[in-house]
Amino acid sequence: MSFDDTPAELLAPELESETELAFEGALRPSSLAEFVGQVKVRGQLQLLLTAATMQGRTPDHILFAGPPGLGKTTLAMIVAHEGNRPLRMASGPAIQHAGDLAAVLSSLVPGEVLFIDEIHRMARSAEEMLYLAMEDFRIDIMVGKGAGATSVPLELAPFTLVGATTRAGLLPNPLRDRFGFTAHLEFYGDEELERVLSRAAALLGLDIDKAAIAEIAGRCRGTPRIANRLLRRVRDYALVYSTGTGTADVHAVRAALELYDVDALGLDRLDRAVMEIILSRFDGGPVGLNTLAVSVGEEAETIEAVVEPFLVRIGLLTRTPRGRVATAAAWQHFGMQPAAARSMQDDL
Numbered sequence: 001m002s003f004d005d006t007p008a009e010l011l012a013p014e015l016e017s018e019t020e021l022a023f024e025g026a027l028r029p030s031s032l033a034e035f036v037g038q039v040k041v042r043g044q045l046q047l048l049l050t051a052a053t054m055q056g057r058t059p060d061h062i063l064f065a066g067p068p069g070l071g072k073t074t075l076a077m078i079v080a081h082e083g084n085r086p087l088r089m090a091s092g093p094a095i096q097h098a099g100d101l102a103a104v105l106s107s108l109v110p111g112e113v114l115f116i117d118e119i120h121r122m123a124r125s126a127e128e129m130l131y132l133a134m135e136d137f138r139i140d141i142m143v144g145k146g147a148g149a150t151s152v153p154l155e156l157a158p159f160t161l162v163g164a165t166t167r168a169g170l171l172p173n174p175l176r177d178r179f180g181f182t183a184h185l186e187f188y189g190d191e192e193l194e195r196v197l198s199r200a201a202a203l204l205g206l207d208i209d210k211a212a213i214a215e216i217a218g219r220c221r222g223t224p225r226i227a228n229r230l231l232r233r234v235r236d237y238a239l240v241y242s243t244g245t246g247t248a249d250v251h252a253v254r255a256a257l258e259l260y261d262v263d264a265l266g267l268d269r270l271d272r273a274v275m276e277i278i279l280s281r282f283d284g285g286p287v288g289l290n291t292l293a294v295s296v297g298e299e300a301e302t303i304e305a306v307v308e309p310f311l312v313r314i315g316l317l318t319r320t321p322r323g324r325v326a327t328a329a330a331w332q333h334f335g336m337q338p339a340a341a342r343s344m345q346d347d348l
């Protein structure tokens with residue numbers, strides 16, 4: 001990325017370029033011991049993997065659910081790495097036909113880990129093929145067309161499916177039930193993010209003090225991927241402006257993040273747009289998800305999976321049966337007041 005970055009790009013949890021990918025790759029922990037936070041999930045995974053190794057079998061299928069950038073891909077790689085198993089990467093949107101999935105499944109080697117990212121976006125016909133593959137390591141291939149079509153069973157090598165999804169609720173029950181273990185990844189706490197950042201700074205050879213690390217941790221939406229990205233911008237800033245030392249201190253962090261318009265809570269352009277619409281146009285809500293999505297010009301799915309979980313977590317937004325509602329903290333953070341309070345003030 002360059003100095004042309006918009007704040008939205010800077011805070012978006014998605015990856016956006018090959019350079020970024022290389023950067024992320026270099027910082028990815030490769031073992032459970034190195035993986036920071038998610039203590040419960042780590043313990044559960046460790047047990048599942050160790051038991052499989054002790055019995056010499058492939059581990060059960062695993063589903064990782066949670067917002068982007070929390071470590072689902074990293075954990076899938078760790079599952080393969082810890083068990084010394086080959087890893088095949090696939091993505092739900094690329095599996096548009098059952099045939100696409102059949103090609104992948106039939107070429108797996110025994111014990112291979114198959115990672116399917118965004119598994120909720122796979123074609124329905126492929127999902128149905130996956131049920132049998134997960135349960136019996138077998139698929140049925142249709143040969144011929146019309147009345148003469150027959151299904152030919154094809155045995156598969158035993159494999160571990162690792163699925164990742166930002167929308168676990170969209171997976172059909174038969175698919176969800178076939179995973180032996182579902183891990184719900186949570187946003188990271190400040191102390192965990194500080195550890196992610198310290199580790200990344202050491203790997204990048206960046207000299208940064210504790211207060212600076214804490215300042216970044218508080219502004220990265222509880223998301224390691226964003227933490228690493230902000231750290232890189234701070235590194236640039238220290239390199240260019242802290243002449244001579246190249247050291248990043250809290251002043252460098254504040255200046256760098258102000259330059260990129262990252263506010264004290266780490267809210268990005270979309271977070272702010274969503275909150276400002278609820279507050280100013282709908283007087284705090286309730287507002288339905290679709291109305292909100294249209295108002296900010298975004299997909300409802302993005303609002304629900306990426307924006308809302310963080311806003312709810314930091315207490316700016318609540319979800320009610322009638323729609324999304326801004327909290328008192330939201331009014332305060334944005335320096336605004338509900339219409340009733342404003343008119344009371346006018347009456348005084």
Ligand SMILES: Nc1ncnc2c1ncn2[C@@H]1O[C@H](COP(=O)(O)OP(=O)(O)OP(=O)(O)O)[C@@H](O)[C@H]1O
Binds near residue numbers: 029075
């Ligand atoms: N627990 C962690 N400890 C240290 N670094 C982490 C951790 N989790 C994630 N990271 C860092 O954050 C980056 C993003 O993680 P990852 O790609 O695994 O997220 P993801 O949940 O798969 O995101 P997406 O859903 O967008 O694919 C990784 O490259 C890694 O450097």
